[in-house]
Amino acid sequence: MRELDDNELAYHLATGIGDIVRGTRAGGLLYGRSLARVANAVAQDWTDEVLSGHRPDDGTLSEGVADDLSRLDKSRVWIIDVIDGTKEFSTGRSDWSVHVALVEDGVPVLASVGLPDARRVFRSDQVDHVNGPSSGKIVISRNNPPEGAREVADALGLTVRPMGSAGAKMLSVLLGDADVYLHAGGQHEWDQAAPVAVALASGLHASCLDGSPIKFNKSKTYSPDILVCRPDLTEQVLAAVAEHMPAHV
Template identity: 45%
Template sequence: MSTDAELAADLATRAGELLLDLRARELGDTPLDKAAAKELGRRGDKAANALLLEALAAARPLDAVLSEESADDAARLDNERVWIIDPLDGSREYGLAGRSDWAVHVALWERGAGITAAAVAQPARGEVYVSGAARAVSSERERPRILVSDSRPPGFVDALARRVGGTVESMGSAGAKAMAVLRGDADAYVHAGGQWEWDSAAPVGVALAAGLHCSRIDGTPLRYNEAHPYLPDLLICRRDLAVPLLAGIAEETGGPTDSPRVAMAREYIESLVTHDASKVRLARQCHRYENGQRTGNSGDEIRSMLETGGQYRPISGVRDLEFREWGSDVVARFLLDMTTGRDSLTVAITEHFAIPSAEIEAITAIIEPCP
């Protein structure tokens, strides 16, 4: 039987090959429009997820799985071994011609030991990085190159770069950024815009085994297979940069961060304006009520309405957003601005989210005229 690291590498490779084949068939020589690119990413996610779940069930039938593309099963919390997978990290980049900064993540968490085996595949580069086999390449760069998210760079990163005399560049996929640091193409990867365990488990497993520093941005350890798999920030860097970067981050930050449930509610509210619900975690059976009337019967329906529903298109902004959390409930109160032509309207909204675990299961909205 193959070792866990060998299995992780094999699965990441096979999922990557599947994704390359699908991408080659769909992309061709003509760039896709935004909607088609997003749909390609979703199809790739689902296809790679199916492959990984089937292969894990066959190879390690007693192990649990935590996947971005599957409903969370609380039974994983009692299992000694949990595979944490992201079938397609960087689905936006995957749908864009010429982009190689997307990846497949496969990691194994074991109780009492953390991440014990991991693989990150970058199929468009023809590379697979495996814990215990990959080694970090040292950098002789005078000005540290700091990588951040394409879509959600930390607000403090420019000030941080000035503190350490570095430069800032953006890149897609957490796995792609982490492996760029491992290769010596960059010196640090800093993120503070919200992530999930599957975004970082495999990259961190590979990077730690290769000798890099990996932690939360406050220096505390990255913990996996938690009851709520929200893991909002991380720092992966050369070991000699860890102290100055952590010190700089501490100086530039200091405000409280969102709890996991508040972060999930915030993602939903932000999608009202952006019409991008790809990061909104909705249970399959999620329902929504608005002023007493049912306006959503499933997670897929609600997500589709957020992205394409005509009722959301006039929304131009969210203001005065406040959250209150108790137990598994989150209430958001905010003002919502809507604009149609020359006409504008502001309404006051109270939105209740029921979040018993890792997905929003119910949403109840009260919409009132703005006083």
């Protein structure tokens, strides 16, 4: 078995998952919930086999696998979401993503986030954010828009743009297509770990909406909110959030 360092393993996992998931669309033979169910199952089985072979001593946390909490006794935990944005994927949209992150002692230390329909994978060890002119946009969830987000956008002079997965929204900030991504109302660690790791590695700001770090490998996987933004806008965004958005726990 070929030895891979952690960054290479994360990259190949994200690439392989994306290829597998895209392959389940072949010929249009499956669609909707059936497509999503099969794609999740096949990609997750492959991921579990890879990790059990290459990192048998590490913990894992995945959306599609029952959580037995043994990961809490591990220093190193892989947090995976084989399809972030299931609705987008299963309806033929492109704004879904693949999340692979390694968390050490609660901190996301590396990750790869894939946009399979664009044939792109963003690695935390090989990434920088676009530091050009402001796009004038803030991205929020299409399916669950957070209360107060439009008031925050108005306060910052930004236009709201709804999008699909958390990974796709974070990458829109990284690529300079948006200035801010924020969400409230709840996500899980697999929604956030890989996007947070890549965002931080690229030089973007990533935190809870109150500015505190997002913690991972908790006993309860729920995370109330997230903010990713251009570093030069951090103070303005946090102030607008504090004024216009209700606190979430």
